[in-house]
Amino acid sequence: MPPKEETQSLTQDLLRGAHSPDSANRIFSDKIQHRPLFLKPSSPPPTTARDARRRARDEKKKRTKALKPKPLSARERRRRQFYHIPKEGQKYSVFAPLHKLWVGYMREILGTELYNGGQGAAAKLSAADFHGAEVEVSRSRCPSRVGVRGIVIKDSRFVFEIITAQNQVKTLPKEGTMFRVHVPAPDAAPDHRPFCCEIHGDQFQHRSSDRANKKFKNHFLKKL
Structure with missing residues (x-):
């Protein structure tokens, strides 16, 4: 560490380089010399x-x-x-507005493919959410399930839980079952027939949130 005299001399030389000699001496004596230097703790x-x-x-x-x-x-x-679902909520009329919302949702995502179908419509249907859809069992390994129709109130991995027009909650396994889905044409296009498709329950054994990012492949399907 340099001596105190050298430090003061260096400080005065720096001040004289920026100020006049009188101003440099005054600044050194008023603001630098004999002023305490506060240091923070180490x-x-x-x-x-x-x-x-x-x-x-x-x-x-x-x-x-x-x-x-x-x-x-x-x-x-x-x-x-x-x-x-509580007993008092197991009514078809309670879920009818949900079905109307689902119809509007399907019309929006299908767009023009609502009228001509095709592979584009199939890809969108495979990734769609079916809560609120009205499905009907078209074919099944269990003949007693054929013709059962209702609004989907729960789309889980292996089953569709629906409520029928008779206010009955039924659980339909997806395995070995084909479901028919109808999407009516909007009121602005009354001449068009309703969009109708069938989905294979064996390929729908996924949660609705998982189907959105899943790529479906062609598989051999046994006859029902």
Whole structure:
């Protein structure tokens, strides 16, 4: 460390280079000489600082985790009966508005393919959500299910849960079943026939959220 006299001389030389001699002497005596120099406490060692930062990050993660609720498990959702429809709500008229919304949704995503069909319509149907769709069992390995028709109130991985016009909730397995779906033409085009298609339940054994990103491939299907 240089001596105090050398430091003062260097400071005065720097001030004289920017100010007149009288101004340099005045600034040095008023603002620099005999003025206390406040120093902050010395920094902690690198390892201590690193540990402090790590503890701060861990505390922040804990606070964030405490504020964000943990998602419920499937068992907890079943215990709380999230997917249970109460007896007073098992009415066809309750879900009729949902079916109207689904019809508008299908008209929007199909567009012009609502009238001519094709592979484009098939791809859109395979990725669509069928909650609110009115489906009818056209073919099934179980003959007693043929002709059952209703609005889909739950589209799970392996079954369609529907409610019929007789206010009955029925569970229809997708395996070994074909479903017929109708999408009526809009009121502005009364001359067009309703869009009708059949979906293979064997290829629909996925949740509606999983079907959106799934690429379907051609498979051999046994006769029903």
